[in-house]
Amino acid sequence: MSRRRAATPPPDPEAPPDRHFVTALARGLEVLGCFRQGEALLGNQEIAARTGLPKSTVSRLTHTLTELGYLHYVPELGRYRLGMAVLSLGRAMLGGLDIRRVARPLLEQLAVETRSVVALGTRDRMRMVYLEVARGDAAIAVNLETGSRISLLSSAMGRAWLTACPPAMRTALLRQWDGAQAERAEAVAARALAEQRDYGCCCSFGDWQPDVNAIALGFDPGGGLPPMVVNCGAPAFLVSPEYLLQEARPRLAAVVRRLEHSLGLAGMSPAS
Incomplete structure (x- = not known):
């Protein structure tokens, strides 16, 4: 059985809710995590399929991430590539x-x-x-x-x-x-x-x-x-x-x- 990738463990129905967990942030990071080795461009539909999120939610997330520089929109293709802000984070982490x-x-x-x-x-x-x-x-x-x-x-x-x-x-x-x-x-x-x-x-x-x-x-x-x-x-x-x-x-x-x-x-x- 295949399963979509999860950023966090599935919630325990008997555990109290985590009031410190920011769902919107987690979803945004999950969008960035969709890009795989050798893949330069992804569209909202592909991202929605990989994350299991509604396409309308993905559209808002990709728009926000683009505004912040974490994604770059390619209008002629209607798809996104990772932006320079992600590269800066990666360089800082490895450094x-x-x-x-x-x-x-x-x-x-x-x-x-x-x-x-x-x-x-x-x-x-x-x-x-x-x-x-x-x-x-x-x-x-x-x-x-x-x-x-x-x-x-x-x-x-x-x-x-x-x-x-x-x-x-x-x-x-x-x-x-x-x-x-x-x-x-x-x-x-x-x-x-x-x-x-x-x-x-x-x-x-x-x-x-x-x-x-x-x-x-x-x-x-x-x-x-x-x-x-x-x-x-x-x-x-x-x-x-x-x-x-x-x-x-x-x-x-x-x-x-x-x-x-x-x-x-x-x-x-x-x-x-």
């Missing part, structure tokens, strides 16, 4: 993540040693987002960049995040799926926890994409930052599951330990 500066040389070394694409990422709603990317010999084969978003449930990175986050956070996230997707999410989480226990990492061998293998390891960066993950993956013709588990896994674990140690010594904050 404040000092962890990227610390992680970059470690990721680059691991990418070369394992002939893989190595990335640092974290969760964005129901997907994972790449915060930093380094490439080994797989550079021409896997088209992922900083800002790329991938499946939480199918990717090694997403599965590792499920094992690294606090149990209460994991439970709340899993409740956001329903029907068959809820059953799948529970099964994926259980498998991820088992892999972390047995292998010391989480795996995705042909699950995210049939011809891509990857492993990942999550950690708590501290400093008020959310759980993060380092993953290591490449096309299957370059790296087998056996290679990743036997050769790459110890190197991946060493990188995460060094990253945790460096962050602890630096007393790193989200924007230091």
Whole structure:
């Protein structure tokens, strides 16, 4: 069963209303979240379909976001693209993540040693987002960049995040799926926890994409930052599951330990 993306967990009918929650703001952010990697333009009808909001509501939201510079209207096409204000927010956010500066040389070394694409990422709603990317010999084969978003449930990175986050956070996230997707999410989480226990990492061998293998390891960066993950993956013709588990896994674990140690010594904050 498919389900539209939700910005927040569905309300608990037995819980008191959250008087601090601003629905209009949440809807506006949900509109901005509709734009996906590789998509430049969206119309009100497409946005309404993705958010589940009435088209009249979407029209008011897109008009307001355009006036504020978060969307740019292309009149000849009758569609919207993300505006410069979004770029400013993104640059400010990435610029404040000092962890990227610390992680970059470690990721680059691991990418070369394992002939893989190595990335640092974290969760964005129901997907994972790449915060930093380094490439080994797989550079021409896997088209992922900083800002790329991938499946939480199918990717090694997403599965590792499920094992690294606090149990209460994991439970709340899993409740956001329903029907068959809820059953799948529970099964994926259980498998991820088992892999972390047995292998010391989480795996995705042909699950995210049939011809891509990857492993990942999550950690708590501290400093008020959310759980993060380092993953290591490449096309299957370059790296087998056996290679990743036997050769790459110890190197991946060493990188995460060094990253945790460096962050602890630096007393790193989200924007230091």
